[in-house]
Amino acid sequence: MLLPELEYIRPATVAEAIDALAAERNARVLAGGQTLLNALKLRIVHPAALVDVSRLEELRQVAEEPDGTLRLGAALTYDELAGNALVRERHAVTAAMTSRIVDRQVRARGTLGGNVCLGDPTSNFPPLLVALDARLVVQGPAGTREIAAEQFYLAPYMTALEPGELLTEVLLPPLADGEAVGYESLQVGIDSWALARASALVRVQSRDGNGSGTITAARVALGCGPVPVRQPAMEAALIGGPATRDAIAAAAKLAGEAFDPPADVHATAQYRTAMARVMARRAVISAATTKEA
Numbered sequence: 001m002l003l004p005e006l007e008y009i010r011p012a013t014v015a016e017a018i019d020a021l022a023a024e025r026n027a028r029v030l031a032g033g034q035t036l037l038n039a040l041k042l043r044i045v046h047p048a049a050l051v052d053v054s055r056l057e058e059l060r061q062v063a064e065e066p067d068g069t070l071r072l073g074a075a076l077t078y079d080e081l082a083g084n085a086l087v088r089e090r091h092a093v094t095a096a097m098t099s100r101i102v103d104r105q106v107r108a109r110g111t112l113g114g115n116v117c118l119g120d121p122t123s124n125f126p127p128l129l130v131a132l133d134a135r136l137v138v139q140g141p142a143g144t145r146e147i148a149a150e151q152f153y154l155a156p157y158m159t160a161l162e163p164g165e166l167l168t169e170v171l172l173p174p175l176a177d178g179e180a181v182g183y184e185s186l187q188v189g190i191d192s193w194a195l196a197r198a199s200a201l202v203r204v205q206s207r208d209g210n211g212s213g214t215i216t217a218a219r220v221a222l223g224c225g226p227v228p229v230r231q232p233a234m235e236a237a238l239i240g241g242p243a244t245r246d247a248i249a250a251a252a253k254l255a256g257e258a259f260d261p262p263a264d265v266h267a268t269a270q271y272r273t274a275m276a277r278v279m280a281r282r283a284v285i286s287a288a289t290t291k292e293a
């Protein structure tokens with residue numbers, strides 16, 4: 001199906017993009033276009049203009065703050081993100097997860113910002129960013145603000161972005177000593193969407209000679225419900241306990257809080273919740289047994 005007629009704007013700077021979004025209230029940001037162009041062709045969305053940010057160099061940088069925070073530009077493609085040396089060194093799990101998104105074509109065009117702002121419940125990044133306590137930098141007519149990833153998702157395809165706001169960067173805090181990350185998902189097919197995702201950031205201290213130790217911090221997030229959700233009961237059960245498979249498996253039985261997944265032709269809600277518990281267990285085990293942790 002052909003695209004509807006609309007105005008196409010390619011700003012040269014972020015400031016120009018903000019101005020263009022402010023000038024036309026019914027404008028949409030265009031990034032990789034992997035989802036938006038299909039939505040346009042299907043007449044699901046009806047913007048008057050597209051503001052194409054995909055080539056803005058300002059949004060394609062990876063930089064490190066003095067405290068180790070990584071600033072990831074919103075228009076970085078998955079390929080650029082996965083191949084970046086700084087990301088691979090500081091956030092290896094993020095790089096590895098990104099390098100496995102679907103297929104070469106999607107990784108060449110799809111962007112971090114598009115993935116984050118789409119608000120698709122099944123997307124790869126949302127649970128990871130919640131587990132990492134990432135912050136999202138947005139710019140709009142009222143200036144710049146930061147939103148915690150945990151506060152960003154309001155409902156399926158609905159985010160905390162206000163009209164005219166552009167996501168410019170994703171900030172990943174540095175991993176502290178003893179911290180490591182795990183990420184697991186269950187896909188319908190290898191190149192298809194997911195039924196359940198989980199990501200965990202775990203700090204293990206006082207390791208003994210066998211490599212196990214005590215979990216002193218944990219952030220666990222589930223994805224594929226309406227919005228990504230932290231798992232406070234599982235986190236509380238992990239913290240202070242041993243970093244052993246048995247203890248982690250016991251804590252994972254508490255996962256599923258506020259998950260509320262849909263039931264459809266692919267799986268019942270009960271099955272999705274059961275699989276989310278499995279993904280949460282595996283993500284924490286993976287993080288807790290990472291050598292760097």
Ligand SMILES: Cc1cc2nc3c(=O)[nH]c(=O)nc-3n(C[C@H](O)[C@H](O)[C@H](O)COP(=O)(O)OP(=O)(O)OC[C@H]3O[C@@H](n4cnc5c(N)ncnc54)[C@H](O)[C@@H]3O)c2cc1C
Nearest residue numbers: 029031032033034035036110111113114115117123124167
């Ligand atoms: C065949 C196929 C399979 C896929 N499988 C997966 C998968 O397994 N996992 C997964 O996570 N994704 C998957 N996707 C989705 C893909 O990753 C999309 O590219 C992504 O979700 C949207 O990114 P985009 O850069 O293409 O954004 P676009 O399609 O350009 O935009 C998506 C939405 O985000 C908004 N937006 C984009 N950038 C910004 C910004 N900087 N600030 C504010 N708003 C912005 C747009 O206005 C639009 O509403 C798949 C897509 C395809 C085509």
